[in-house]
Amino acid sequence: MITTIIVVLIVLYFVKNIYTEFVANNSNPLAAGDNDKDKSIVQGKFTPKTLAKYNGKDDPKIFIAVKNRVFDVTQGAAFYGPGGPYENFAGRDASRGLALNSFDPAVLTPIDQPIDDLKNLTKLELESLESWDEHFENRYKIVGTLHENGTVKEED
Ligand code: HEM
Missing domain, CATH: 3.10.120.10 (Cytochrome b5-like heme/steroid binding domain)
Incomplete structure (x- = not known):
């Protein structure tokens, strides 16, 4: 049971990381910070x-x-x-x-x-x-x- 919970938590952690990265890469450049704006x-x-x-x-x-x-x-x-x-x-x-x-x-x-x-x-x-x-x-x-x-x- 505990093993299952740990596995689920690890999976959730990776899913969250992938999601955060996805949002960061696809965010509206106008809404991004100054550094991102300068790059674009x-x-x-x-x-x-x-x-x-x-x-x-x-x-x-x-x-x-x-x-x-x-x-x-x-x-x-x-x-x-x-x-x-x-x-x-x-x-x-x-x-x-x-x-x-x-x-x-x-x-x-x-x-x-x-x-x-x-x-x-x-x-x-x-x-x-x-x-x-x-x-x-x-x-x-x-x-x-x-x-x-x-x-x-x-x-x-
Ligand atoms: C007649 C009276 C005027 C009214 C009631 C008015 C109203 C507004 C409003 C409500 C906004 C949006 C503000 C925002 O959400 O950021 C705006 C933006 C703006 N107004 Fe006016 N305005 C008037 C006159 C003028 C005039 C004479 C100019 C000429 C320079 C002007 C130039 C602008 C510009 C450049 C923006 C910014 C738009 C943007 O952010 O790209 N406005 N105005």
Whole structure:
């Protein structure tokens, strides 16, 4: 009898270990800790034009750029997907819109123009942008960076 109980406990122990390992390997990367998130970063170079197709329509993925880092916001499709309140940001450099707290599409620089250098933003606007940047960093995976015509944009 005792032997049976011991055998059952050992079997349960192994089953639990296998289950825990399975859950860890299949967990949602967005729900994972920072280290796991960093490992899953896919580095890609985008220009405003190559970014534009990731708008949830031309491509089901939705990317947005904030301060020249490109985030995969596909998980937030309810916000940025077609018909969402912030769809104007999908496939675009959203920095100025976030700084000004405006989802007016006219605020964003057209994709055939040089990347917005954000130089004329006020201190308050820069702070707003900064806190949105943190929000995206905490919530979404970085998939690349935004560049002018494929050349690396100089840091200010
Ligand atoms: C009209 C008033 C507004 C209301 C009632 C509103 C409401 C909301 C709500 C309820 C959320 C979800 C918060 C969460 O669960 O994390 C949200 C997120 C957000 N809002 Fe607004 N919002 C407004 C205006 C704006 C404006 C003007 C902008 C322009 C920058 C904006 C940009 C965002 C962004 C970027 C998110 C984050 C979505 C994400 O986590 O991916 N909102 N808003």
